[in-house]
Amino acid sequence: GIQVEQSPPDLILQEGANSTLRCNFSDSVNNLQWFHQNPWGQLINLFYIPSGTKQNGRLSATTVATERYSLLYISSSQTTDSGVYFCAVCQGGSEKLVFGKGTKLTVNP
Amino acid sequence: ETGVTQTPRHLVMGMTNKKSLKCEQHLGHNAMYWYKQSAKKPLELMFVYNFKEQTENNSVPSRFSPECPNSSHLFLHLHTLQPEDSALYLCASSQGIQETQYFGPGTRLLVL
Numbered sequence: 001g002i003q004v005e006q007s008p009p010d011l012i013l014q015e016g017a018n019s020t021l022r023c024n025f026s027d028s029v030n031n032l033q034w035f036h037q038n039p040w041g042q043l044i045n046l047f048y049i050p051s052g053t054k055q056n057g058r059l060s061a062t063t064v065a066t067e068r069y070s071l072l073y074i075s076s077s078q079t080t081d082s083g084v085y086f087c088a089v090c091q092g093g094s095e096k097l098v099f100g101k102g103t104k105l106t107v108n109p
Numbered sequence: 110e111t112g113v114t115q116t117p118r119h120l121v122m123g124m125t126n127k128k129s130l131k132c133e134q135h136l137g138h139n140a141m142y143w144y145k146q147s148a149k150k151p152l153e154l155m156f157v158y159n160f161k162e163q164t165e166n167n168s169v170p171s172r173f174s175p176e177c178p179n180s181s182h183l184f185l186h187l188h189t190l191q192p193e194d195s196a197l198y199l200c201a202s203s204q205g206i207q208e209t210q211y212f213g214p215g216t217r218l219l220v221l
Contacts, residue, residue: 004151031207041146041197043212086152095165095206097142099152 002027004100006087012106013077021072021103023087031090032063033097034072038083046072046085077107112136113213115200121219122190130185130216132200140206141183143175146197146215158183159206190220 003026013019023032034046047054047061049070054061058077063070074081084102113134122128134141143155157165158177172194174186183200200213 033209035212041199041215041217043199043201045209045211048209088152090207095157095159096154096167097210098154101151 002029002089002091002098004087004089004098006085006100006103008103009101010104010106012108015077015079015107015109017077017107018073018075019077019105021074021085021087021105023070023072023089023100025068025070025087025089027091028065028068029089030092031097032070033088034061034070035086035088036081036083037086037102043086074105077105079107079109081105082107113200113202113211115198115213115216117216118214119217119219121221122187123221124190124192126190127186127188129187130198130200130218132183132185132213134181134183134200134202134211134213136202136204136211138202138204138211139180140203140208141177141180142201142203142210143183143185144199144201146199148196152199155185157206164206187218190218192220194218195220 005024037043049063051065058075060073086102088097088099140159145153155169156175176184197215199215201210203210
């Protein structure tokens, strides 16, 4: 099956810093989603981005489907950004969203 | 996103018990999903329902039994579970298959 690798596995930032999270996948996909899981376990969908670039406030994401990677940018990080960020992909003809292991982000005040 | 609710939020059960997890979505979606999240493992898809029909069973043991009576409700019936089944069980929904998924808060299950 398709493999999803996220890097870095852990990231510690000071409040106000910027960061880039990466998601590599091993085969072509027609669905890519980024999620944030807060410390209480709630998963929030950030972006549905099988290709191209999207922005939502301090967050933006870019997926280069032909090169099989996606990037999530967090600018001016806040303590509430802490948690685990997951990338998930789905291949054409499949109903199964495959998740990476996530990047654990800690933003210190 | 508060459109997907799950009950109970926490559950402790013995290996001989029978319990059920409930998920309800208020978003008018047609697809619903059960996921399992164990410590230090990626989220694993368990079941997919599309228009109340099960379309995916990701090799889940028969001690987990899903039920989807309508497009808004999804249950996971549990019986004779093992301690390794302890995990966070997450429900999600989407308008259609392969569209944006919205998750509930999860049920933290501990099997003793």
